[in-house]
Amino acid sequence: MEHLAILLQILSRWALPMVLFLIPLYGHLKGVPVYETFVEGAREGAGVALRLLPYLVAMFTAIEIFRQSGAMDHLVSLIAPITDSLGIPREVLPLALVRPLSGSGSLGVLNQILRQYGPDSLAGRMASAIMASTETTFYVLTVYLGAVGVRKARHCLTCSLLADLAGFLAAAFLVRLVFG
Numbered sequence: 001m002e003h004l005a006i007l008l009q010i011l012s013r014w015a016l017p018m019v020l021f022l023i024p025l026y027g028h029l030k031g032v033p034v035y036e037t038f039v040e041g042a043r044e045g046a047g048v049a050l051r052l053l054p055y056l057v058a059m060f061t062a063i064e065i066f067r068q069s070g071a072m073d074h075l076v077s078l079i080a081p082i083t084d085s086l087g088i089p090r091e092v093l094p095l096a097l098v099r100p101l102s103g104s105g106s107l108g109v110l111n112q113i114l115r116q117y118g119p120d121s122l123a124g125r126m127a128s129a130i131m132a133s134t135e136t137t138f139y140v141l142t143v144y145l146g147a148v149g150v151r152k153a154r155h156c157l158t159c160s161l162l163a164d165l166a167g168f169l170a171a172a173f174l175v176r177l178v179f180g
Contacts, residue, residue: 048147055146059138063101072097087180088172091116091123095130096168100137100161107131126175133167135160 027034066072076093083093091113099106110127117123137160145153 052143052146055142056139059142060102063098063105063138066101067098067105086169086172087176089123089126092127092130092172095127096134099130099134099168100164101139103136103139106136122175122179125179126172129171129175130168133171134164135167137161137164 024034024038027037072094075097076090079093080090083090095106095109095113098109110131113127114124119125119128137157141153141157141160145156150156
């Protein structure tokens, strides 16, 4: 058993460097001009990043306005009676609201929950599960749909938000089931 743990530790330490070595090696063996292809991809990536910048600035500005205006606190107070009846602590609601909007914002909320209530508390465990079970939906949609020029994303947005809701509810249910 100890040998397996050592082997897994060695494999995990070398996995990424090996992938970074093997992919260019494979391309070289197939006759692909690896360096030139990499530079061309980087050039295209820089162009995509410049095209996405206005969308990202608009999204981050809207998120900050939502948080600073007190709208998030008001929304939490509206949702709390429903989540209280489901056994979901109020402390995790800001995370559930921020997570679809911002990865860094949701990390900040998670950090606050873990510091205030502890990682082994119900709120800490549930927040961790919610973080792993949901996505930064608006960011992902901004990047992917903005990159290809999609302007009307209403069905994609609806499905994505429903998936986030399902992830939130499943995480809350499973944490309650296991640790509740």
